[in-house]
Amino acid sequence: MTKPFIGRTEFIALTAMLFATIAFSVDAMLPALPEIGQALSPEDINRAQLVITSFVLGMGVGTFIVGPLTDAFGRRSVALVSIGLFIFGSVIGGLAQSLEMLLLARFIQGAGAAGPRVVCVAIVRDLYEGRQMASIMSFVMMVFTLVPAMAPTLGAAIISVSGWRMIFVSFMVFALVSAIWFAMRMAETHPKEARRPISSRNLWSAVKEVFAAPMTRLSIIAQTMCMGALFATISSTQQIIDTTYGQGEHFHLWFGLVALMVAPVNLINARLVLRLGMRRMVTFAVLLQVVMSLISILILLAGGLGHPLGFAHYIIWKITIFAMVGLTLGNLTALAMEPLGHIAGLAGSVIGAVSTVLSVLIAVPVGLAYNGTALPLAIGVFLCALIALVTVRRMAKLERVVVRPGDV
Numbered sequence: 001m002t003k004p005f006i007g008r009t010e011f012i013a014l015t016a017m018l019f020a021t022i023a024f025s026v027d028a029m030l031p032a033l034p035e036i037g038q039a040l041s042p043e044d045i046n047r048a049q050l051v052i053t054s055f056v057l058g059m060g061v062g063t064f065i066v067g068p069l070t071d072a073f074g075r076r077s078v079a080l081v082s083i084g085l086f087i088f089g090s091v092i093g094g095l096a097q098s099l100e101m102l103l104l105a106r107f108i109q110g111a112g113a114a115g116p117r118v119v120c121v122a123i124v125r126d127l128y129e130g131r132q133m134a135s136i137m138s139f140v141m142m143v144f145t146l147v148p149a150m151a152p153t154l155g156a157a158i159i160s161v162s163g164w165r166m167i168f169v170s171f172m173v174f175a176l177v178s179a180i181w182f183a184m185r186m187a188e189t190h191p192k193e194a195r196r197p198i199s200s201r202n203l204w205s206a207v208k209e210v211f212a213a214p215m216t217r218l219s220i221i222a223q224t225m226c227m228g229a230l231f232a233t234i235s236s237t238q239q240i241i242d243t244t245y246g247q248g249e250h251f252h253l254w255f256g257l258v259a260l261m262v263a264p265v266n267l268i269n270a271r272l273v274l275r276l277g278m279r280r281m282v283t284f285a286v287l288l289q290v291v292m293s294l295i296s297i298l299i300l301l302a303g304g305l306g307h308p309l310g311f312a313h314y315i316i317w318k319i320t321i322f323a324m325v326g327l328t329l330g331n332l333t334a335l336a337m338e339p340l341g342h343i344a345g346l347a348g349s350v351i352g353a354v355s356t357v358l359s360v361l362i363a364v365p366v367g368l369a370y371n372g373t374a375l376p377l378a379i380g381v382f383l384c385a386l387i388a389l390v391t392v393r394r395m396a397k398l399e400r401v402v403v404r405p406g407d408v
Contacts, residue, residue: 032155053360055109059356072195076188083182089112155170232384283392297382
């Protein structure tokens with residue numbers, strides 16, 4: 001198998017930067033939501049949240065398309081073309097004069113960002129498997145976490161100087177740097193002899209194979225719930241920090257603080273997953289979130305804690321939500337992909353597309369239900385975590401029949 005030209009450290013950094021296209025595209029937009037709402041949807045400010053979820057929806061749809069392309073044409077070319085599509089969407093977004101056009105641009109951006117996302121997972125699966133793959137993905141996610149810490153501050157700085165449209169220029173610059181680095185330093189990891197021609201028969205056969213694996217099916221359900229909780233939280237966070245707690249002026253700093261607090265979680269997972277296994281790490285994370293979200297619901301139903309304790313509670317709870325994501329998504333992806341290495345590109349696309357699109361269907365109503373308090377979000381996250389916990393417990397039963405139980 002062809003190996004990357006670069007060493008392990010640079011490989012993780014490059015993979016994380018490509019993955020970070022998603023986080024940067026989402027988190028840098030958060031400080032702009034109030035201005036976008038006022039400029040393009042003054043009659044319903046809540047609709048500005050759709051700028052986030054339309055990107056995620058495009059990413060989910062694009063993910064399904066990119067997978068077969070990577071299996072048929074290799075990882076490098078598909079990644080570079082996808083980045084080009086992302087840049088095209090950024091141009092449209094910067095010029096959009098209506099919310100509908102902006103949402104279309106964000107959808108295109110999301111579809112383009114799907115390429116680096118799928119390619120990253122497929123390349124890691126080309127080179128690693130089992131707990132080693134989970135460990136690599138944890139390191140990638142650790143570096144990836146630094147982007148949310150910086151992106152809102154960068155977005156706020158750009159807005160203060162040039163307005164929200166200039167954020168799309170920063171997207172283009174980020175994507176160009178990623179593309180140049182990837183093109184110069186990463187070798188093709190999917191050789192021609194292993195490629196699968198695109199055909200309806202091959203696609204349908206691969207889709208059936210993905211959903212025929214019980215562990216993969218359950219991993220998709222659990223991943224959908226965790227991503228639904230994440231995107232609902234991200235969609236609501238600007239309004240909660242600003243409107244509910246009156247901290248809008250410092251939103252980017254609080255968001256960055258949360259991201260920095262969560263960064264070590266991925267390093268912890270990378271170390272512990274080799275000893276404890278992926279499924280156990282996921283179980284701990286979702287169980288903790290069930291408890292934390294239930295506590296949050298009870299506090300909010302009782303009228304909250306007042307200021308500043310109420311805001312401190314919200315920040316701590318939000319940290320646990322992001323920590324849950326750090327302890328689950330990489331592990332669940334590795335669990336889902338483990339039996340599907342021979343169709344890694346398509347498998348990654350199906351898994352990513354289904355979980356992402358379904359997570360949007362969860363996040364949109366939860367986000368739009370914002371009523372001036374964090375209660376709708378708390379209920380939504382609690383239900384997602386509870387369903388994920390039940391699903392992971394079902395996965396535990398499958399371990400008894402796994403050929404290589406040490407891998408889960």
